Amino acid sequence: MATIKDVAKLAGVGVGTVSRVLSGKGAVSARATDKVRSAIAELDFRPSHIGRALSARSLGTIGVFVPDFGGAYYGPILRVLDTELRKVDRHMVAVNGCGHGGPHEEALEGVDFLIQRQCDGILVFSHEISDAELGEFKRRQPNLAVVNREVPLLEEGCFFMDHRGGGRLAARALLEHGHRKLAVIAGPDRATDNRERLEGFYAELAEQGIARESVLHVTGDFSMPSGWQCAQQLLAMDKPFTGLFAANDEMALAAISCLQGVGLQVPGDISVVGYDDIDMAAYASPRLSTIHAPLPELVQGSLNWLLNRCYGMNLPVERSFELSLRMRDSVARLPC
Amino acid sequence: MATIKDVAKLAGVGVGTVSRVLSGKGAVSARATDKVRSAIAELDFRPSHIGRALSARSLGTIGVFVPDFGGAYYGPILRVLDTELRKVDRHMVAVNGCGHGGPHEEALEGVDFLIQRQCDGILVFSHEISDAELGEFKRRQPNLAVVNREVPLLEEGCFFMDHRGGGRLAARALLEHGHRKLAVIAGPDRATDNRERLEGFYAELAEQGIARESVLHVTGDFSMPSGWQCAQQLLAMDKPFTGLFAANDEMALAAISCLQGVGLQVPGDISVVGYDDIDMAAYASPRLSTIHAPLPELVQGSLNWLLNRCYGMNLPVERSFELSLRMRDSVARLPC
DNA sequence: CACAATTCAGAATGCGCTTTCAGGGCTAGG
DNA sequence: CCTAGCCCTGAAAGCGCATTCTGAATTGTG
Numbered sequence: 001m002a003t004i005k006d007v008a009k010l011a012g013v014g015v016g017t018v019s020r021v022l023s024g025k026g027a028v029s030a031r032a033t034d035k036v037r038s039a040i041a042e043l044d045f046r047p048s049h050i051g052r053a054l055s056a057r058s059l060g061t062i063g064v065f066v067p068d069f070g071g072a073y074y075g076p077i078l079r080v081l082d083t084e085l086r087k088v089d090r091h092m093v094a095v096n097g098c099g100h101g102g103p104h105e106e107a108l109e110g111v112d113f114l115i116q117r118q119c120d121g122i123l124v125f126s127h128e129i130s131d132a133e134l135g136e137f138k139r140r141q142p143n144l145a146v147v148n149r150e151v152p153l154l155e156e157g158c159f160f161m162d163h164r165g166g167g168r169l170a171a172r173a174l175l176e177h178g179h180r181k182l183a184v185i186a187g188p189d190r191a192t193d194n195r196e197r198l199e200g201f202y203a204e205l206a207e208q209g210i211a212r213e214s215v216l217h218v219t220g221d222f223s224m225p226s227g228w229q230c231a232q233q234l235l236a237m238d239k240p241f242t243g244l245f246a247a248n249d250e251m252a253l254a255a256i257s258c259l260q261g262v263g264l265q266v267p268g269d270i271s272v273v274g275y276d277d278i279d280m281a282a283y284a285s286p287r288l289s290t291i292h293a294p295l296p297e298l299v300q301g302s303l304n305w306l307l308n309r310c311y312g313m314n315l316p317v318e319r320s321f322e323l324s325l326r327m328r329d330s331v332a333r334l335p336c
Numbered sequence: 337m338a339t340i341k342d343v344a345k346l347a348g349v350g351v352g353t354v355s356r357v358l359s360g361k362g363a364v365s366a367r368a369t370d371k372v373r374s375a376i377a378e379l380d381f382r383p384s385h386i387g388r389a390l391s392a393r394s395l396g397t398i399g400v401f402v403p404d405f406g407g408a409y410y411g412p413i414l415r416v417l418d419t420e421l422r423k424v425d426r427h428m429v430a431v432n433g434c435g436h437g438g439p440h441e442e443a444l445e446g447v448d449f450l451i452q453r454q455c456d457g458i459l460v461f462s463h464e465i466s467d468a469e470l471g472e473f474k475r476r477q478p479n480l481a482v483v484n485r486e487v488p489l490l491e492e493g494c495f496f497m498d499h500r501g502g503g504r505l506a507a508r509a510l511l512e513h514g515h516r517k518l519a520v521i522a523g524p525d526r527a528t529d530n531r532e533r534l535e536g537f538y539a540e541l542a543e544q545g546i547a548r549e550s551v552l553h554v555t556g557d558f559s560m561p562s563g564w565q566c567a568q569q570l571l572a573m574d575k576p577f578t579g580l581f582a583a584n585d586e587m588a589l590a591a592i593s594c595l596q597g598v599g600l601q602v603p604g605d606i607s608v609v610g611y612d613d614i615d616m617a618a619y620a621s622p623r624l625s626t627i628h629a630p631l632p633e634l635v636q637g638s639l640n641w642l643l644n645r646c647y648g649m650n651l652p653v654e655r656s657f658e659l660s661l662r663m664r665d666s667v668a669r670l671p672c
Numbered sequence: 673c674a675c676a677a678t679t680c681a682g683a684a685t686g687c688g689c690t691t692t693c694a695g696g697g698c699t700a701g702g
Numbered sequence: 703c704c705t706a707g708c709c710c711t712g713a714a715a716g717c718g719c720a721t722t723c724t725g726a727a728t729t730g731t732g
Binding site for chain 1: 717718719720721722
């Protein structure tokens, strides 16, 4: 690979001049510019990103930690991130939890890896890392944002939405269609977003006169296999229910598959409400009614905040996000 | 951030010594080692990845281009890549097609970006880039692998599987259950993997006495929305069919959603076979019968080849991959 | 025509690390 | 006691670029 020195030598100028025509900053005469340009073309010279990084003390990368690349949830997030970052000539280094140990160690390792690799800023999607650990990461890398989670220590650096309200919406969707015998497939307890949406769900239920104890409750881990298993557990309880709320769409979809597999109709026998509104919810069988979470907007907001911080940009940063019900075909009125 | 110089000064040694204790290469006395270690601890020193990269002339990154992070197809691929790369202390820079222009320009831009950023090697998932363009990329970055596509120019650098055989499997799955009136939802024509699986499908049909002209054929783009639309087009043709082959699972799933939406039963009225066996196929309603493509293994093979090339490693590189039928619940015997 | 004000270019420096080099101190063998 | 050989070490060079600095060339002004 040709270096800036080779170009300078071939063009018969100094490296400073080459650097100046490259960056466009500083005055260079037309003659020198021409010579440099043709030397660049002749050598097929491309400035070394590493050299630039060393000089600028920045690689132009934003690190992103997500628990798992598989699954339908994080794909659209990565898409937003990559698209926006490349617009501003930066790029994303995305890692997911992997390696040894449980999800907690994996998350710690993942974020640590990103800090080591000197990302200019870091975006974290995780409920495995404790507030204190997050604080420690923040000390090492102040340009840190946490998405979809509220942590007081981080102040401005966290972006979240009103999952309690979302949970209420889900409850209302079921209630308004006459369902009173309900079941819930919850996400992992340590996930604050899961806890909040369940709080909202149960709060709404209580206000409408349905006791928490009367609803069947099983806990999954947001994955499809666990959604399937949860549905089986629910069935095994042998107490009839007509409305099911799953804490995310993937579990909802898998539960529906399980339910239909044993001959139950959705929404004929059981109405199902999901959460998140992942892309495929609209293309499931039946089309899934769910709470739409404006995740791309949330991501955009946190990314913009981070970019402003890292590079002194002045992007708009939105902090309020509306959840809404997307009523499709998996919820039906309970026949009286 | 403390630098190696600061450490050297505090420990009262030269930077060379510090570097030596850091890398473990070269002899250092116990006393010097101790002094350096405590200086490192005191300063909370972490070696700069950029400095290392400049010296080593390598950032330790493998670039990955995929057309789109959304969708269910690429998530598991990224997971394998990230996991394996971090095992060997490297990392992934993944980009997806984005920006202006059509998918062709986006792909070109994406790969170009990865080359500019000086990835040590590049993995390309794309059917948009022509063989010649790929050749040109290979000239600029010889450590280039193309996955799921056969391009003669690249010789060893491409990894693919027998999609013709896969297509035959799909045909047999339908044929063996008595289906003779068939429909196909194809993927984009420029995708060679799509063409191959259709060739196999139609070849098998021909051998079993079914003329190509007799099967309903519509073309999508591998996405769920297009699968839905294709199903509608099929319905609009108003010619009955009992077996449907979709060139990938996402279109199959969306088509099922559409079909069930208008009151058709799957597999009661129409049997559906997908292709790829994405994770969610086993959790759809009904559970989708599909051709299992060993994508993680394919990715692992190409990655190992690339790592061997980039870093002189000696990882095993598998080149032959078996497609197989995963018979689940979306295919049923045609009632006589 | 002399001198000041610009414009431009090449040399030099610095970024953080690895690696090479040369030399100092020590041990062991003759 | 001398020297060969080894171990250890700090200094220095180099990686590719941006940027600053200094001096030279050019232009403009009185």
